[in-house]
Amino acid sequence: MTLTVLMNAGPWLSVPPPGYGGIENIIATLVPELRRLGVRVVLASVDSSTLPVDEKMSVFADGQFAALQRPYNQVCGIAQAHLAGVVRELHARDDIDLVHDHVEAVGLATLAAMGPAGPPALHTLHWDLAKHPALYGSLDGGARVRVNGVSASQLARAPQALREHSVGHVHLSTPLAVDADRRPRPEKGEHLLILGRINPGKGQDVGARLAHKVGFPLVLAGPVGPYHRPAELAAAGDEARQNPDVRFFLDEVAPHVDGDLVRWVGTVAGQERDDLLASARASLFPLRWEEPGGTAVVESLALGTPVVATGRGCLPELIEHGRTGLLTADEEELGELVLAADLLDPDECRRVAAQRFTPAVMAERYVELYQRVRQLAGAPRL
Ligand code: UDP
Structure with missing residues (x-):
């Protein structure tokens, strides 16, 4: 019998996202592999998603990312309208064996509120939850709703109410890890790279100061709030400062961005992103938050680029210190580690990625969890 999952x-x-998009990237990585394992996938997303699936459902035509700048009640309104569509779909049909939900907090609450009327559900936690316990509230009536983390450290920090409903963790993966160990050795350039949203937690300000200290070029790639291109941010004027990540960038990072040694290139995607990452001498994660899953970390390894990072969150689970990267508890030490990173072997990074972080490894683990969640809900094994 086939398992039908509403994703x-x-x-x-x-899905896949046009550039930046951690959660959407992971879904785009997971779904083809699940389908290869025989799972039917109904994708609840926006209509412009192009990921091949068995069925699609959507409330909105296009991604609502830009609306995340609006007041909180309007943001919730959009999430709620989408979820109402999902719930209508779930009430209208009886062939969904499991919901795999990725919509922060409200998705979980909505599924829990469906009670026995809803199918068993697994909600993947994507954030650093210790900071947001209130977001998740209680899981009353949610016995059929379970959660999984994207790292052991993320789950360990999660509120007790969530941990009680946990079925374990699944590390993130990347399609770049497929055959990563068989690809030719990448040409290395001079630059360090920080790939990710510009945000205080990701520490681009620390990275920019460090680049000036050690004299290595640093490329910052990623969006600043909703702005993907430097020209877009410049055109937005003062209004852009309403966004905290924009304020962080303008006040803490931009003073060190000289366009020469330190550059902000905006969001990079596709081959441009991969080339930038593969040719970096090291990938830098000067983290100030507990990184929950670290997609960019596993992408870096898959492309043969060692990681230099503050060992926070999931970093010690993903990086073997001295083999695939260098970790420190003290951000002042990052400069020395960057110098030492040239001694690490890019091939070793790719070998580890090809063993641990392929989409197949992730999908097999999720199928196990789907069966476990159904079993806990008293549903028959499919
Ligand atoms: N990303 C990208 N282009 C950018 C910046 C980021 O494609 O300019 C991608 C990156 O490769 C990764 C994802 O966005 O796949 C970010 O996920 P991660 O888990 O590293 O960070 P998050 O933003 O989810 O905390």
Whole structure:
């Protein structure tokens, strides 16, 4: 018998995402592999999603990412409208064996509120939850709703109410890890790279100061709030400062961005992103938050680029210190580690990625969890 899963990606970005998009990237990585294992996938997303699936459902035509700038009640309104569509779909049919939900907090609450009327559900936690316990509230009536983390450290920090409903963790993966160990050795350039949203937690300000200290070029790639291109941010004027990540960038990072040694290139995608990452001498993660899953970390390894990072969150689970990267508890030490990173072997990074972080490894683990969640809900094994 086939397992039919409703994969709830939410209304923010299409799947795959046009550039930045951690959650949407992971869904785009997971779904083809699940389908190869015989799982039928109904994707609840926006209509502009192009990921091949067995069926699609959507409330919005396009990704609502830009609306995340609006007041909180309007943001919730969009999430709720999307979820109402999902719930209508679930009430209208009886062939969904499991919901795999990725919509932060409200997705979980909505599924829990469905009670026995809803199918068993697994909600993947994507954030650093210790900071947001209130977001998740209680899981009353949610016995059929379970959660999984994207790292052991993320789950360990999660509120007790969530941990009680946990079925374990699944590390993130990347399609770049497929055959990573068989690809030719990448040409290395001079630059360090920080790939990710510009955000205080990701520490681009620390990275920019460090680049000036050690004299290595640093490329910052990623969006600043909703702005993907430097020209877009410049055109937005003062209004852009309403966004905290924009304020962080303008006040803490931009003073060190000289366009020469330190550059902000905006969001990079596709081959441009991969080339930038593969040719970096090291990938830098000067983290100030507990990184929950670290997609960019596993992408870096898959492309043969060692990681230099503050060992926070999931970093010690993903990086073997001295083999695939260098970790420190003290951000002042990052400069020395960057110098030492040239001694690490890019091939070793790719070998580890090809063993641990392929989409197949992730999908097999999720199928196990789907069966476990159904079993806990008293549903028959499929
Ligand atoms: N990303 C990208 N282009 C950018 C910046 C980021 O494609 O300019 C991608 C990156 O490769 C990764 C994802 O966005 O796949 C970010 O996920 P991660 O888990 O590293 O960070 P998050 O933003 O989810 O905390």
